[in-house]
Amino acid sequence: MDTKEGTPGQSQLSHQLLKVVLLCACLLGVLLSLVQVFIEARQTSIAIDKRGQEILAMIHEPAHKALSRFDNKMAQEILNGVMEVSSVRAAAIRLEDQSLLARTERPLSHSRYRLLTDAIFTPIRTFRHSMSADSHAPSASGEVILHFDTAYEGKSFVQRSVTIVLVGLVRAITMALVLFFIYSTLLTKPLNRLIFHLTGINPEHPGKAQLPIPKGHEKNELGLWVATANKLLHSIDKHYSLRQKAEERIMRLSQYDYLTRLPNRRSLQKHLNRLIKKANSNDSMAVICLGLDDFKSLNIQLNFNAAEHVLVKLSDRLRNHVNNSTYLGRLGEDQFAIILTNVGQPYEAAELTQSLLQEFEKPFVINDEFLTVTATAGITLFPNDGDNVDKLLQQAEFAMIMAKSRNRNRYQFYIATIDSDIRQRKRLEMDLHQALEKQELSLVYQPQFSCENGELVGVETLIRWHHPDRGLISPDLFIPMAEQSMDIIPIGNWVLETACQQLKQWQNSGYHGLRMAINLSAVQLQDPDIVDRVIYLLNKYQFSPDALELEVTETFIMEDVEIAKLQLNQLKSLGITLTLDDFGTGYSSLGYLKQFPFDKVKIDKSFIEGLPEHKENDAIVDAIIQIGKSFGMVVLAEGVETLEQELCLKEKGCQEGQGYYYGKPLPADAFIEHLTNLDVLPRIPGRANG
Incomplete structure (x- = not known):
């Protein structure tokens, strides 16, 4: 060669x-x-x-x-x-x-x-x-x-x-050598010459050099390949400047968010890093992480394009509200970051953050409807809280997360205890993963009564977690954790099984008129096995389907309307009772009541507080009761604590009530005994009056 x-x-x-x-x-x-x-x-x-x-x-x-x-x-x-x-x-x-x-x-x-x-x-x-x-x-x-x-x-x-x-071997080897010689002469050597010429082409200007067509190959595939390669080299050279311009444009796009045209996280990090390197001992900065509240529900409530339109308008508001010395960028789907330089006192960052939150509260007009969006912010200071990019951004996000966990539409400065709170939350998530196996979970039962005759009509099952070190953990804290980690599936199955077993025991003891209400989370409702699970329990414990009541909240339904509609219709076909919980607290409209096969609607306890003196709540409760009746649904009020509240609800036509006035949540062994001793109740169904 x-x-x-x-x-x-x-x-x-x-x-x-x-x-x-x-x-x-x-x-x-x-x-x-x-x-x-x-x-x-x-x-x-x-x-x-x-x-x-x-x-x-x-x-x-x-x-x-x-x-x-x-x-x-x-x-x-x-x-x-x-x-x-x-x-x-x-x-x-x-x-x-x-x-x-x-x-x-x-x-x-x-x-x-x-x-x-x-x-x-x-x-x-x-x-x-x-x-x-x-x-x-x-x-x-x-x-x-x-x-x-x-x-x-x-x-x-x-x-x-x-x-x-x-x-045979000699003949085959001889033929192979002849074929190799022919292949090498006709193809390998011409290709080597072409490669030699290719190495001499200037990559910056490939069109100025042309590959020679090997002699004798002008009309065959090799000649065609060389001619095509020459055309390609010429085309590359012709459009080289366009490629350079495209690369520059891609570089610019890689530094900015495609939707809001704000700098993205990578650009934010680079800019903050430059500011930190240039800062002297007297310079101070504030990094503000601002996240929208419940953007997921907003995205579900609106269509995808409308939700993006909201983000664009929010970005425009941020641009118009900050000055040129403030650097603004988008961290993620619903999070923005603001870098404020030359911060003399922390209150300056707090004032800017509060004004931004107030700016967000101004309503938008989307699809001819007024829409209000709130946000929560976390603030961290340089150099007091940290002196590197990742730490400052992470601490600002931690502060925002803790602010959201305590209350929304507010801001919070980063403090050292936030790291401890985050770590404790992670440990709690790990403990929850083993809580069911360690038998730390238990059920309590709260009665539901008829407002018309005082008869016990149902029981709501409530879950409790007795942590071995931290004691009783609120369901408002650990249920969202379980949903996020998918532990809610085995926990929910255990609740269904235990509640149905308890209902059967009460029926065997003579309490045949009880109806057991059990809450379903959004994750359970989306589980394709939930219907089969309910059928299995009905067959296993052999009680009437109308003795089982499943409760779902309207915000859970909106996670995926089509799947929720399919699952609820299948559950309804079994003959069980379906209840819409916490009505009026989410984003749903009256149209949802017509789409789903609900038998009952529950008034959230936040509307019962202050009745009958609280006029706004009084009007809301009256409207919900009338809406429920117009759709042929039973209306139940949660959080009834006084006789005056019960009388007010009864006067408005509310059929059922639940709350401390009727009885606190109790373990199964104390539930029936406690109800039997209540003087205000005329009778418990299925039992003779004492």
Whole structure:
């Protein structure tokens, strides 16, 4: 190969090609030779059989005469003549009564190929020829037996086979070398020359050099390839400047958010890092992380384009509200960051943050409707809280998260205890993962009564977590954790199973009129196995489906309206009661009440507070009761704590109530006993009055 035009990579490719061609040729030669050897073995086997039959035919007449005369000497001479054939190991003439007239034999021949030939042809082949009596000697009949030693023919077979294999390999290798030479001449060498010319092309201006078409290849595929490559090089050179401009534009886009056109997280980090490096000992900055409250529900309430429109408008408000010395960017889907420089006192950052939160509260007009968005912010200070980019941004986000967990639409400065709070929250999530297995979860039951006659109509199941170190953990804290980690599925299944089991025990004790209400989370409602789970429990505990009531909140329904509608319709078809919980606290409209098969609506306890004096709550409760009745649903009020509240609700037409006025949540063993002792209640269904 031409060392000037070749490279190690090209030489290696040729060597690989040679190896592959030789290997394939050898394999093919061996395969074809083996086929020939197989044919040769078959022909040799046929020749052995033919040879044996010919010898039998040759001695048939003299052997028959010797047999007819019972002439041992003649028979022995015949057999001695047969033994002149080297491949005959033994011969015999036997009478009909199995007695031998004559016999001769010799040892097996010694051959170094015998192990192979014996496996192919068998060591000895036996040939027989029967002879019948005739009119001259009616009692003379018998047979001639020959034993052939196959080693003689086998040796010749092995020698021929070796010759066949060697000739086949030589032929295949010769053909492979010829093909490799042809391939190298017609393709490899022209390609090497093309590669040599390619290495000389200037990458900045590829169109100025053209590849030469190899001689003799002007009209074939190689020539076509070279012509196409030259056109491509020319096109690359022509559009090189456009590519540079596109790269610059991509670089700009990589630094800005595509939707709001604000700097993205990466640009924020770079800018903050530059400010930190330039800062002296007297400089101070504030990093503000601002996140929208419940943006997920907002995204569900609106369509995707409308939600993006809200983000764009919020970004415009931020731009218009901050000055040029304030750097603004977008951290994520619903989070923004503000870098405030030259902060003399922390209150300056607080004032800016408060003004931004107030700016967010101004309503938007989306689809001819007024929409209000709130936000929560976390603030961290440089250099007091940290002196590097990642730490400052992380601490600002931590402060925002803790502010949201305590209350929304507010701001909070970063303090050292936030790290501890975050770590404690993570540990609590890990403990919750094992709470069910460690039997730390329990159920309590709160009664539900008819406002009309004071009869016990149902029981709501409530879950409690008794942490071994922290004591009783509020469901408002651990239920969202369980939903986020998907632990709510096994926990929810355990609640369903335990509540149904308890209901069956009460029914067996004579309390047949109780209805068990159980809360379903959004994750459970989206679980494809929830319907089968309920069917299993109904079959297992054998109580009427109308004794089971499942409660879902309207915000959970809005997580995925179509799936919720499908699941609720399937549950309703089982005959169970469906309840819409916390009505009026979410974003849903009256249209949802018509889309879903609810039997009952629950008024949130926040609307019951202050009745009957609180006029706004009084009007809201009255409206919810009328709406529920207009849709043919039973209305239940939560949080009833006084006789005045019950009378007010009864006057408005509320059918059922639940709260401390009727009874606190109690464990199962104390629930019935407590209700039985209540003087205000006329009776418990299914039991005789005492």
